[in-house]
Amino acid sequence: MSTITTTFAAPSTFSQQAQPLAKLQQVMHRDIPLTKAIGIRVSACNQHGLVLSAPLEPNVNDKGSVFSGSLSTTATLAGWGSIWLLLHQQELTGTIVIQDSTIQYLQPVWSAFHAQSYYPPAEEIEQFYVMLRRRKRARLAIRVEICDNDTTLVTFQGRYVAQLG
Numbered sequence: 001m002s003t004i005t006t007t008f009a010a011p012s013t014f015s016q017q018a019q020p021l022a023k024l025q026q027v028m029h030r031d032i033p034l035t036k037a038i039g040i041r042v043s044a045c046n047q048h049g050l051v052l053s054a055p056l057e058p059n060v061n062d063k064g065s066v067f068s069g070s071l072s073t074t075a076t077l078a079g080w081g082s083i084w085l086l087l088h089q090q091e092l093t094g095t096i097v098i099q100d101s102t103i104q105y106l107q108p109v110w111s112a113f114h115a116q117s118y119y120p121p122a123e124e125i126e127q128f129y130v131m132l133r134r135r136k137r138a139r140l141a142i143r144v145e146i147c148d149n150d151t152t153l154v155t156f157q158g159r160y161v162a163q164l165g
Contacts, residue, residue, distance in 0.1 A: 020088050021045060024081055032077070038070055040077060049117035049142070050082045056112050065108035071115075071146060072103055075156035078115040079142035083160045086119075086140075090129060094164040099139065101158035109146060109153050118143045128162075136164040 025042040028035040038058045043051040052074055059070035076098055083096045119125065120141060131138035139161050146154035 020085060023088070024050075024084055027084070028077065028081065034073065035077060038073065040074055042081065043114060045085060046116075049119045050078055050085060051117075052078045052081065052115045054113055054115075056110075063108070065110050066113060068105055071105065071109060071113070071154050072156070074113070074115045075103060075144040075146065075154060076101065076158060078117040078144045079156070079158040079160060082117040082119060082142050083140060083162055086125065086128070087162060092132065092164060094132075094136075094162050096160055096162050099159045099161050101156060103154065103156045105154055107151065107153045109148070111148075113146050113148075113153075115144050115146050115154075115156075118145070132162060132164055138162055 021042045021044070028040065028042070039055045041053045043053045045051070054066075054070065054074050056066060059066045061067040079101075080096055080098065087094060087096070120143075124140065128138045128140045139159055141157060141159045144156040144158070145152050146156075
């Protein structure tokens with residue numbers, strides 16, 4: 001049995017390289033038209049993970065706050081985009097789907113918002129890469145938060161499946 005080794009470098013280096021983030025934005029708008037309709041933008045990739053942003057106007061509900069479906073969509077896509085960046089970093093391509101998720105709406109969101117994803121520990125990402133190369137399919141859980149300053153308004157946990165090919 002051979003050992004597969006990879007080196008995981010934090011994708012935060014993407015924040016200095018606009019190309020992968022611009023490509024992710026293009027892929028989202030082309031392949032998931034809803035992202036364009038509700039104004040989702042790839043804002044940054046920092047030491048924690050990917051940041052998506054969205055304006056209030058196309059996402060407002062009848063109470064003047066952000067529609068929960070828009071919050072769920074943005075959180076789901078922050079996780080999806082995080083997996084996309086991990087694949088891109090290793091020059092891999094494939095299909096990414098969400099397997100399951102949980103979301104908690106802790107407080108209403110009253111303005112434009114940001115969804116911050118959080119990469120799991122490096123060991124989990126390494127195992128994800130090993131499984132992808134061995135079995136062409138792997139799962140990874142990504143946590144996402146939508147906050148207003150220091151107040152967490154929405155929490156999301158999603159498990160994603162990536163399949164090479």
